[in-house]
Amino acid sequence: MSKVKYPVTAAIRFLREHNVVFEPKEYAYVEHGGTAQSALTLGVPEHAVIKTIVLQNEHKQGLIVLMHGDKHISTRKLARDLGMKHIEPASPQQANKWTGYLVGGTSPFGNKSGLPVYVEESIYALPMIYINGGKRGFLVAMHPADLACLQPQSVQVATDVN
Numbered sequence: 001m002s003k004v005k006y007p008v009t010a011a012i013r014f015l016r017e018h019n020v021v022f023e024p025k026e027y028a029y030v031e032h033g034g035t036a037q038s039a040l041t042l043g044v045p046e047h048a049v050i051k052t053i054v055l056q057n058e059h060k061q062g063l064i065v066l067m068h069g070d071k072h073i074s075t076r077k078l079a080r081d082l083g084m085k086h087i088e089p090a091s092p093q094q095a096n097k098w099t100g101y102l103v104g105g106t107s108p109f110g111n112k113s114g115l116p117v118y119v120e121e122s123i124y125a126l127p128m129i130y131i132n133g134g135k136r137g138f139l140v141a142m143h144p145a146d147l148a149c150l151q152p153q154s155v156q157v158a159t160d161v162n
Contacts, residue, residue, distance in 0.1 A: 004080065007062045009098060009134030014110030015142075018149040022140040025130060029137030035069025038139060042130065047068040049139070050123060050131040052106045054095035054115070058086040062098045063106050064132070066119045066147070071158040078118070105136040108150055117152040124154075 006012075006024035016021055027041040039046035049069035056062050067073050070111070079087040092103040100112035108117050108131070123129060124144045133140040 004101055005132065007135045007138055009107070009138070010110035010112075010142075011107035011132070012110075013132030015120055015149070019141060020146045022133075022142040022146075027137050027138045027139070031104070038130070039069060042139070044130055048126050050129050052108045052132055054090045054099060054106060055087050055097060056090045056094065057084045062090055062094070062113065062115045063087075064099075064110060064111070064115045064117045064153070065157070066117065066123060066152070068120060068158060069121065070161060071120070072161055073120075074157045074159045078155060081155060081157065082088065082118075094109075101132075101134055102136060104144055105132060105134060105138070107132040107134040108147075110134065117147075117150045118155045118157075119147055119150075119152040120158050121154040121156050122158065123147070 025042055027038055030037045035046050035049040035051055039049045046069040049050045051067045051069055053065045065073050075087040098113040099106055126144050128141055130139045130141050
C-alpha cells in the first residue's frame, strides 16, 4: 500500500509537532466557493467545515476566530466579550502578513505571528471537523478536542447566515 501524498504546509508541520491525528482532504478549490463548495465536494455538512477568520481590533492587533462554515461572526458581540471597542475583518494583505497564508488557504495552525485564537464553543460538540490545512483546496479532518493545541479561548459569537 502506498502512502497518501498531500501538501506539507506550516500547518501540517505544526499538527505533527503537536501529535495531532488528522486526515488530509484535498479538493478542487473554487475562487469564492467558500465552505459551501468544500463541504459539497467532500460530502460533509457545511456546519462541520470550520472557517479561519482573521480579524483586527481598534489597535490594529490581529486575532483569529474559528467559526462554523454556515454561520457568521457577530463582531459587535465578540468585541464586547473581549473588552475591545471595535473588531473588523483584516484586509487580505494584512491577514497574509500575519499568518503567512493566502486567503482561502488560511489555517489557524502554524501561523507566522502566533495570533490569539478564539473558537466558537459549539464547534466542540461536533464529532469531526474539517479545517484548512494551510493551502487552498486542502482541509484536514480532525477531532475538535485537538484544537487544544492552539490554546484557544471559547466564545459564543455565531449568528445565522442571512
